[in-house]
Amino acid sequence: MSINAKGIPTAECVNCGERWFLVPVVFDPDTYMPAMWGTNARCYSCKSPVTAPTPLDHPDYEPTIFD
Numbered sequence: 001m002s003i004n005a006k007g008i009p010t011a012e013c014v015n016c017g018e019r020w021f022l023v024p025v026v027f028d029p030d031t032y033m034p035a036m037w038g039t040n041a042r043c044y045s046c047k048s049p050v051t052a053p054t055p056l057d058h059p060d061y062e063p064t065i066f067d
């Protein structure tokens with residue numbers, strides 16, 4: 001069973017606790033590492049719609065001089 005859990009950024013599915021998400025991603029062509037990602041995501045396990053987090057959503061986030 002899936003639920004619509006969109007709206008609150010989270011690193012774990014609020015429905016089943018899964019940490020694998022399906023997210024749109026852009027890879028850096030030089031490093032092949034993820035360079036950016038979308039927040040419109042789905043849980044890999046239960047397929048619930050979720051909002052993928054960004055560093056700004058972390059509770060301990062503090063702005064730096066680069067922000």
Ligand SMILES: [Zn+2]
Nearest residue numbers: 013016043046
């Ligand atoms: Zn889930």
